Amino acid sequence: MPIARPAASVALEGFELRVLHLPLVAPFTTSFGTETVREVIVVRALTSGGDGWGEIVTQADPLYSSEYTQGAWDVALRFLVPALLDGAVGDRAVREPGLLAPDDVAGVLEPFKGHRMAKAGLELAVLDAALRAEGRSLGEYVGAVRDRVPSGVSVGIQRDPAALVDTVRGYLDEGYVRIKIKIKPGRDVGDTAAVRDAFGTIPLQVDANSAYTLADADTLAELDRFDLLLIEQPLQEDDLVDHATLARRLRTPVCLDESIVSDKAAADALALGSASVVNIKAGRVGGYLEAVRIHDRCLAAGVPVWCGGMLETGIGRAANAALAALPGFTLPGDVSASSRFYTRDIVTEPAVLEDGHVRVPTGHGLGVEIDPVALDDFTVARETLTR
Numbered sequence: 001m002p003i004a005r006p007a008a009s010v011a012l013e014g015f016e017l018r019v020l021h022l023p024l025v026a027p028f029t030t031s032f033g034t035e036t037v038r039e040v041i042v043v044r045a046l047t048s049g050g051d052g053w054g055e056i057v058t059q060a061d062p063l064y065s066s067e068y069t070q071g072a073w074d075v076a077l078r079f080l081v082p083a084l085l086d087g088a089v090g091d092r093a094v095r096e097p098g099l100l101a102p103d104d105v106a107g108v109l110e111p112f113k114g115h116r117m118a119k120a121g122l123e124l125a126v127l128d129a130a131l132r133a134e135g136r137s138l139g140e141y142v143g144a145v146r147d148r149v150p151s152g153v154s155v156g157i158q159r160d161p162a163a164l165v166d167t168v169r170g171y172l173d174e175g176y177v178r179i180k181i182k183i184k185p186g187r188d189v190g191d192t193a194a195v196r197d198a199f200g201t202i203p204l205q206v207d208a209n210s211a212y213t214l215a216d217a218d219t220l221a222e223l224d225r226f227d228l229l230l231i232e233q234p235l236q237e238d239d240l241v242d243h244a245t246l247a248r249r250l251r252t253p254v255c256l257d258e259s260i261v262s263d264k265a266a267a268d269a270l271a272l273g274s275a276s277v278v279n280i281k282a283g284r285v286g287g288y289l290e291a292v293r294i295h296d297r298c299l300a301a302g303v304p305v306w307c308g309g310m311l312e313t314g315i316g317r318a319a320n321a322a323l324a325a326l327p328g329f330t331l332p333g334d335v336s337a338s339s340r341f342y343t344r345d346i347v348t349e350p351a352v353l354e355d356g357h358v359r360v361p362t363g364h365g366l367g368v369e370i371d372p373v374a375l376d377d378f379t380v381a382r383e384t385l386t387r
């Protein structure tokens, strides 16, 4: 369902951007590398009606996607924030300076190519400010139909399959309802077999983060015997045709993550048969409004979707819970408790796991409050631009 009632404009006074370094509870290893500290940009929209918060989910290095934190920082401060504050792009006046509706953010930023994570974080801050001013929750705004969402967990590559089994056991004991394991060449069939052997028919899926090529199709077909929910992003971001070829070879449903950079990319992927399941991440697609459009498209097409994660702080985690409460999110997402990654979050009430679920916040806007001391403690850089 499209957004039923748009949010009103806010009177923008400026934006504060911060780079944060949050230590992870344990290293997180994927096919492309290991992270021990989450580097993230937190955005604060300063408006006459109060602040709004957003998060730019880039990582320090451009390994998951071409975006990375210093690049997002630069493009946001050099181009995106000035455009939002000015009401003009180049010599093209687009609106009254300073007044901005959340629905117009993407249009104002559209002339700047790419940089979707940066755009998404800015849009979320404006949206949060607008919804807080109106007294409406993000869940209500996007059309949430659930008050809590089933919680899956993404498990990084461990030292060996035995260590993986131990780690997965810990998450199952905590109550997570679905396990996703990261795979890469050489750490795929054996790791998956170990988890299946240890835990039987648990809901299980794998994520390759584009570590394979079509030449690996035989290996990937070996995963068919494990009755996985899906295999996520086996091939490169722009390999839509190869994903379609692979999907015809596999019994395991192919799900796309990195490839779905927009609603248009989702339309193309569905038309080509590149995926039968879609991972929706607001950061990757340029914002929560675009994410809702992808949800609506997939729902209409009968394609199941689930909410991906980018190791969000309490800001993005709250927004993801709201998004995942839309009716088309029929598979558990990577919407875990904050404690899966952090001992200390930057919100006063971090997301917790309750009976395998995470609650959809009901407070105004994102429905979470920032812990100013934690925010300051994790801040390593800070910049404010005002009108």
Ligand code: SMG
Residues within 6 Å of the ligand: 028, 030, 035, 064, 153, 154, 207, 209, 257, 308, 309, 310, 311, 312, 334, 335, 336
């Ligand atoms: O937030 O729970 C989370 C992380 C989920 O595995 C996760 N994200 O490809 O889906 C993915 C990865 C992207 C980040 S990897 C460092």
Ligand code: MG
Residues within 6 Å of the ligand: 207, 209, 232, 233, 257, 258, 279, 308
């Ligand atoms: Mg993924």
